[in-house]
Amino acid sequence: MCKDCGCSQPGPFAVHAQPTEPHTHTHTLPDGTVVTHAHDHEHSAEPADQQSHGHGPHDHGHGHAHQILKLDTGILSGNDRIAEQNRGAFKALKLLALNMVSSPGAGKTTLLQKTLLELKDRLRLAVIVGDLATDNDAARLRTTGAPIVQITTGTLCHLEAGMVAKAMLQLDLRALDLLIIENVGNLVCPAAFDLGESLRVVLHSVTEGEDKPLKYPPLFQSADVVIVTKTDMTAAAGFDRDLALKNIRLASPRAKIFELSARTGEGLGAWCDYLVACKSGKAAESAV
Amino acid sequence: MHEFGIMESALATARQKTHAAGATRIHRLKLRVGRLSGVVPEALRFAFDSLKQASPAAGAELEIEEVAAACWCADCAAEFETVSLSYECPRCHQLSGDLRRGRELELASLEIS
Numbered sequence: 001m002c003k004d005c006g007c008s009q010p011g012p013f014a015v016h017a018q019p020t021e022p023h024t025h026t027h028t029l030p031d032g033t034v035v036t037h038a039h040d041h042e043h044s045a046e047p048a049d050q051q052s053h054g055h056g057p058h059d060h061g062h063g064h065a066h067q068i069l070k071l072d073t074g075i076l077s078g079n080d081r082i083a084e085q086n087r088g089a090f091k092a093l094k095l096l097a098l099n100m101v102s103s104p105g106a107g108k109t110t111l112l113q114k115t116l117l118e119l120k121d122r123l124r125l126a127v128i129v130g131d132l133a134t135d136n137d138a139a140r141l142r143t144t145g146a147p148i149v150q151i152t153t154g155t156l157c158h159l160e161a162g163m164v165a166k167a168m169l170q171l172d173l174r175a176l177d178l179l180i181i182e183n184v185g186n187l188v189c190p191a192a193f194d195l196g197e198s199l200r201v202v203l204h205s206v207t208e209g210e211d212k213p214l215k216y217p218p219l220f221q222s223a224d225v226v227i228v229t230k231t232d233m234t235a236a237a238g239f240d241r242d243l244a245l246k247n248i249r250l251a252s253p254r255a256k257i258f259e260l261s262a263r264t265g266e267g268l269g270a271w272c273d274y275l276v277a278c279k280s281g282k283a284a285e286s287a288v
Numbered sequence: 289m290h291e292f293g294i295m296e297s298a299l300a301t302a303r304q305k306t307h308a309a310g311a312t313r314i315h316r317l318k319l320r321v322g323r324l325s326g327v328v329p330e331a332l333r334f335a336f337d338s339l340k341q342a343s344p345a346a347g348a349e350l351e352i353e354e355v356a357a358a359c360w361c362a363d364c365a366a367e368f369e370t371v372s373l374s375y376e377c378p379r380c381h382q383l384s385g386d387l388r389r390g391r392e393l394e395l396a397s398l399e400i401s
Contacts, residue, residue: 066315066399066400067399067401068397068398068399069305069306069397069398069399070396071301071305072395072396073395074394074395075294075297075298075319075393075394075395076294076297076393156293157290158290188326191326192327217324218326218391219326221324221387250374250383253384
């Protein structure tokens with residue numbers, strides 16, 4: 001479709017307008033609107049080595065045929081397509097899928113360990129965990145007895161939808177209620193890559209200070225849930241709770257906020273109840 | 289620093305579209321980058337300069353159109369541009385989670401021959 005007027009004539013990547021002598025053409029839309037466009041003559045392109053770019057003293061005004069291809073295509077559309085397939089699969093299976101993102105060391109794996117144990121008898125869970133190297137996180141999570149798939153990304157700083165699609169093949173998705181995808185520890189790149197998740201969960205530990213949400217707007221803006229972790233260390237870290245919550249609300253206007261300590265278990269119940277409610281489609285009632 | 293991967297992906301699409309249009313050279317490549325895309329224009333330029341050699345875009349110029357973030361305020365039934373990434377409506381001061389623009393990461397157009 002043409003993005004200028006919405007007509008369907010020029011096809012997905014129209015050869016529109018531009019350089020030398022545009023001519024107009026008119027066509028009528030189904031609703032009767034008459035649209036007039038400027039279009040370029042479509043020249044067959046000369047081989048690059050035969051084009052003359054020199055316009056010397058006796059410039060006789062010939063133009064080499066530059067054309068403008070209007071594309072308006074998403075650079076990550078390949079990823080987005082696979083993400084939509086993942087999302088479709090999750091929906092069809094009524095599977096709640098979380099994309100859990102934070103900086104390295106904010107406590108994703110510890111929170112997951114505790115969440116898996118806490119929800120063991122209420123939901124059937126599995127985890128896909130991404131890291132650059134090692135399967136240390138998978139080994140830690142396997143102690144809970146839940147199915148765990150490790151993705152090692154090599155040098156890549158984020159998970160992509162295709163990696164998740166591949167990892168999904170290693171799991172019996174029909175036998176699950178909740179799939180948690182633990183992303184690579186990074187507050188920047190994962191923001192741009194949709195994995196097909198139902199909820200994007202961003203962790204923010206009290207040891208990171210209060211202004212992380214303001215420093216990393218793309219990720220926090222896209223958060224459905226923000227969890228303040230390591231609350232047992234609030235005093236030791238000199239963490240200003242009110243300021244941090246204010247910043248989270250500013251940077252993540254859609255997000256539900258939880259505060260918890262995976263180590264002491266404080267606040268863990270509310271988070272787990274929320275997941276159970278989300279799974280059963282009653283999330284709004286347990287929103288914090 | 290995922291700008292290299294993103295630029296690789298943009299150049300691959302550009303190459304394919306150029307070839308499909310029967311052209312051999314890219315003179316200008318225009319990207320549309322939202323303020324909330326998580327991508328830094330400067331890093332994209334650096335990646336472009338490194339990657340364009342030995343491609344049909346070797347002599348091409350990179351143009352980046354930056355798109356400001358804008359939200360929809362349901363109460364005012366109006367769109368507002370976010371100022372320094374605050375999502376507060378300037379009229380009624382409600383926070384909006386309904387982002388309408390700012391996440392763009394698009395290959396807008398190519399000038400080819």
